[in-house]
Amino acid sequence: MKESMGIVETLQFYLTYPFVRYALIVGTLIALCAALLGVTLVLKRFSYIGDGLSHVAFGALAVATLLDLGTTSVIVMPVTVLAAILILRTGQNPRIHGDAAIAMLSVGSLAVGYLVMNLFSTSANISGDVCSTLFGSTSILTLTKAEVWLCVVMSVIVVVVFIFLYNRIFAVTFDENFARATGLKAGLYNNFIAVITAIIIVLAMNLVGSLLISALVIFPALSAMRVIQNFKGVIIYAAILSVCCALAGIVLSILFSTPVGATIVVANIVVFFINCLIGKIVR
Amino acid sequence: MAYIQCEDLILGYEGTPVAEHISFSVAQGDYLCIVGENGAGKSTLMKSLLGLTPLMGGRIVYGDGLEAHAIGYLPQQTFVQKDFPASVWEIVLSGTLSQCGWRPFFQKAQKQLAEKNMRRMDIWELRKECYRNLSGGQQQRVLLARALCASSKLLVLDEPVTGLDPRVTMEFYQLIQVLNQEGLTIIMVSHDIHAAVKYASHILHVEKEKSFIGTTQEYRKSDFWKELGGEDA
Numbered sequence: 001m002k003e004s005m006g007i008v009e010t011l012q013f014y015l016t017y018p019f020v021r022y023a024l025i026v027g028t029l030i031a032l033c034a035a036l037l038g039v040t041l042v043l044k045r046f047s048y049i050g051d052g053l054s055h056v057a058f059g060a061l062a063v064a065t066l067l068d069l070g071t072t073s074v075i076v077m078p079v080t081v082l083a084a085i086l087i088l089r090t091g092q093n094p095r096i097h098g099d100a101a102i103a104m105l106s107v108g109s110l111a112v113g114y115l116v117m118n119l120f121s122t123s124a125n126i127s128g129d130v131c132s133t134l135f136g137s138t139s140i141l142t143l144t145k146a147e148v149w150l151c152v153v154m155s156v157i158v159v160v161v162f163i164f165l166y167n168r169i170f171a172v173t174f175d176e177n178f179a180r181a182t183g184l185k186a187g188l189y190n191n192f193i194a195v196i197t198a199i200i201i202v203l204a205m206n207l208v209g210s211l212l213i214s215a216l217v218i219f220p221a222l223s224a225m226r227v228i229q230n231f232k233g234v235i236i237y238a239a240i241l242s243v244c245c246a247l248a249g250i251v252l253s254i255l256f257s258t259p260v261g262a263t264i265v266v267a268n269i270v271v272f273f274i275n276c277l278i279g280k281i282v283r
Numbered sequence: 284m285a286y287i288q289c290e291d292l293i294l295g296y297e298g299t300p301v302a303e304h305i306s307f308s309v310a311q312g313d314y315l316c317i318v319g320e321n322g323a324g325k326s327t328l329m330k331s332l333l334g335l336t337p338l339m340g341g342r343i344v345y346g347d348g349l350e351a352h353a354i355g356y357l358p359q360q361t362f363v364q365k366d367f368p369a370s371v372w373e374i375v376l377s378g379t380l381s382q383c384g385w386r387p388f389f390q391k392a393q394k395q396l397a398e399k400n401m402r403r404m405d406i407w408e409l410r411k412e413c414y415r416n417l418s419g420g421q422q423q424r425v426l427l428a429r430a431l432c433a434s435s436k437l438l439v440l441d442e443p444v445t446g447l448d449p450r451v452t453m454e455f456y457q458l459i460q461v462l463n464q465e466g467l468t469i470i471m472v473s474h475d476i477h478a479a480v481k482y483a484s485h486i487l488h489v490e491k492e493k494s495f496i497g498t499t500q501e502y503r504k505s506d507f508w509k510e511l512g513g514e515d516a
Contacts, residue, residue, distance in 0.1 A: 181333040183352030229413035230370035
């Protein structure tokens with residue numbers, strides 16, 4: 001049946017299914033949030049937080065699945081938020097080697113997560129489960145209505161809060177010491193950035209899986225920074241690129257039956273190189 | 284009452300004191316240069332004045348209408364800023380943030396203040412340019428305009444001429460001198476001892492055992508100056 005239809009018809013056919021519509025809504029929102037925060041994370045040299053957190057989230061998810069709670073987010077979200085604050089603190093402490101501590105925490109949770117999944121899993125297809133959690137192969141297409149609503153509410157909160165704190169986030173990102181000297185509570189905003197990052201990462205696990213989340217955070221920011229020369233422009237352009245890549249990735253993965261997460265990341269890679277080229281030509 | 288009164292400060296890194304018994308005051312219109320060897324505690328002193336690091340001992344009193352966070356600060360460039368995509372306008376405007384209180388966005392008054400200080404620093408034409416594409420001297424003037432937005436009373440500068448070529452360095456010192464003559468109080472941490480005695484009204488030479496504080500004339504007659512091979516005034 002699929003072969004006999006054109007691409008447009010095939011898409012229209014798939015769009016009649018609610019799970020495809022859910023995937024597109026959730027994908028757009030997560031991509032949007034990830035790009036907003038991504039610019040700040042990349043510029044503050046905080047990209048490693050996203051990477052470390054995604055592994056923590058994987059471990060937490062494994063444990064949550066084991067405990068068989070209705071919605072895994074109940075455990076995963078608070079654990080990841082806590083880890084975010086912890087990672088931020090150690091990263092700023094000059095006496096501890098921040099990068100090593102984070103590597104320890106993230107690889108540790110990855111190992112524990114995998115171990116827990118293997119030891120206690122009731123599923124017949126463990127490697128399939130692990131693969132799905134790491135690379136998000138199909139989870140976005142199996143979202144329940146409750147998960148979609150959770151994602152929508154969280155994304156709206158993130159976007160609204162980001163807009164309201166935009167000027168302060170800029171100040172803390174560009175020059176933390178100056179911001180502190182003028183009385184801004186930079187530590188508070190750093191914690192806030194870490195918490196939001198944790199929320200986005202937990203949400204994004206559904207979309208691209210825990211191993212690929214960093215790509216969603218980093219690529220749009222780097223692409224936008226190649227071309228645009230002011231902060232507001234970079235953020236807006238990164239958001240647009242990110243949403244387009246997510247939509248294109250989801251649609252392509254449905255049309256060609258490729259894994260969703262990997263397809264989105266490849267779209268981001270292609271866009272990055274295009275923007276590198278544009279940046280070279282413009283300057 | 285002075286803007287800043289420091290009483291018996293102890294400066295140090297991570298619990299180890301490097302300089303003690305530092306007392307001085309800064310009054311309105313002063314141009315104070317803080318000099319001393321690397322690791323003597325210059326930067327720590329400056330960060331304490333700005334409220335960035337807690338003191339190991341002693342106390343700092345702000346007075347004469349100067350509030351603790353109403354200080355314009357010109358920090359050293361961080362590696363984050365070297366490739367930061369921000370326009371000149373965005374950076375200068377961010378200096379007015381402390382006046383916004385709890386309001387999330389900039390009002391007209393803040394935008395006017397930013398414009399005024401950009402014209403004052405002669406960078407209004409550059410407002411749409413990207414910070415990372417500017418020359419070192421231009422970047423310093425952008426950060427200076429931002430500092431002026433944060434305070435109309437006191438500027439604290441942290442080795443501001445590092446990395447600038449000689450001509451730009453001279454222009455920068457003259458710019459600071461003009462600001463000082465216009466009534467701004469200046470505190471500058473500096474390596475450039477000759478420029479310090481040329482432009483500053485007061486010198487604080489931080490040293491482990493005994494630090495020097497006094498007017499530039501007094502400093503020129505002191506042993507600190509002679510040890511550096513300076514000519515007697």
